[in-house]
Amino acid sequence: MGQTLTEKILDDHLVEGELETGEEIGIEIDQVLTQDTTGTMVWLQFEAMGLDEVQTEIAAQYCDHQTYQFDFKNTDDHRFLRSAAGTYGAHFSRPGNGICHNVHRENFAAPGKTLLGSDSHTPTPGGLGELAIGAGGIDVTVAMGGAPYYIEMPEIVNVRLEGELPEWATAKDVILEMLRRLSVKGGVGKILEYTGPGVETLTAPERMTITNMGTELGATTSIFPTDEQTEDYLERVGRGEEYVELQPDDDADYDDEIVVDLSDLEPLIATPSMPDNVVPVSEVAGESVEQVIVGSCTNGGYEDILPVAKMLEGRETAMETETIVAPGSKQASEMLAREGWVAEMMAAGVNFSEATCGACIGIGHVPASDSVSLRTFNRNFEGRSGIEDDNVYLCSPEVAAAAALKGEIVDPRDLADELEDLEDPGVELPDEYDGSKTDLITPDEAVDDELIKGPNIGDVPLKDQLGDDVAGEALLKMEDNITTDHIIPATQDILMYRSNVPKLSEFTLSRVDDTFAERALEADGGFLVAGENYGQGSSREHAALCPMYLGIEGVLAQSFARIHRANLFNFGIVPLTIDEDTYANIDQGDEIEIVDDVYDAVTSGQEEFTVRVNGDEEYTATLDASERERDILAAGGKLAWTKAQAEGSG
Ligand code: F3S
Known part of the structure; x- marks a missing residue:
């Protein structure tokens, strides 16, 4: 039997395990990236582990989430990150x-x-044939130190693309269609591998729009094969020599198959407040739009x-609509500026x-209260825009530009009928991506060779080894699809404390219950209870680190999002899966006790645990974990575990 593309890349990087679905495998990591909100902890953990040099081929520290420097805290973080990159070789x-x-x-x-x-x-770079996976910061720290990354071998799904996109339908509509069909949970435990004749009709950037937003499906990653389009893109970014041809074998065996006929697609839109609330744009046409953001x-x-610029050229945006364009890179801004499009x-x-x-x-x-904001982004979770009860829609740049012109949601095909000379701008790549590289400091050009920590940079908190008695109050009961934005919001007033865990922890789950942090600290231990897909959204490890700091010992949920589940292990919080009935029978305020000797049970591989509620009713909860994950949990988290491993081997 032949191999899928994913299997070929995994095989090339495999250091432990076998490529059997559900089995834990260890893979070598070639490149790591981190950004400013997760990066400070990555480097503080790198320092705490006693590591002294980046071991991967490429390590890159970006400053992108919070670049506005409102006071010294963000600036201090950025300076610390620059000093860490310089000191350790990123x-x-x-x-x-x-x-x-x-x-x-x-x-x-x-x-x-x-x-x-x-x-x-x-x-995102799955669109270029790179196997790229999101993880918690400490997993990145460990990989950057040269250790393998461990993951349960996902199912591999063949997403077969047929046909060709019709006018005004875009790559964004491909992934919105996937979300419409599969929902935000549809990709959990899966790698989506795109194949079929439709692939060659999409440029590499279009493919990367699709792989980027595979995250909203909950997928481990998404990947495209490589071909002339990939080579063409790499040549335009000046790295043509890095092209290699990668295709699945003709007789590759997939766990599942989904067929998307590109020619059937039309402009789609995700309505508030989940990326899978997808409908045709025409269904919500006429809704007034106060804000449009492209970026x-x-x-x-x-x-x-570029398509937005072409659609707006010589026209005027609607008076009642504020239109903002925020490019993804300064290189894009510079090129658009040089060409006159800005x-x-x-x-x-x-x-x-x-x-x-x-x-x-x-x-x-931040959108105005009670208004509609139309964005080309990937997430519209309630409150993420910075205002509670927001109305954020997600769409393609073309649909966004049409709304900017009309002042209301409009199918661009209808707008094209209305404005005679409005044509589908299509997809056009520049001859050369030739922006300056002034803002990218290579390890050779490093400015610093020692860490610079301002007063907002704290220490990494540690948790004790897991005990045998784990009991406490169900401090908060939550519903399905709780996001990491609910657990630790990423708004400016909160995010500026990302390097100061005691302060940041005060905001834990404040969007669900603003008394939670205080109650958790007072209780000195306890549980969180949640429905399906707990912890979906970002890789933010603060969403596990802060609950750990507040003393949370376990989470009882019907299911967990992949990265957050890993983060719970990494910070020594026991993630137990419960069924619908158990969920229904636990109320906030109930006393929960795990009846088993927890340390022994976790380390001996026990899967079923007895959860006693209020001293009498008993339910079964499951710990589905590899031996390595159990060891990490028992040690009190990955930092303690990694240090112990290093001491043991040193
Ligand atoms: Fe940044 Fe939003 Fe993407 S926070 S990394 S633009 S999902």
């Missing part, structure tokens, strides 16, 4: 240089390589903004912004 991308995924794909992403990143949209790691490339957009009424994540996590450009 590339450093200065604040304002762009979003990690955009800058990474322009400069480093390469077919056949493995990439681990402490950001959930790390799978983000999904649609912030030169090729995404001036054209400004003349049309666009507010041109810095290359940053910013608005995607509610930092700047």
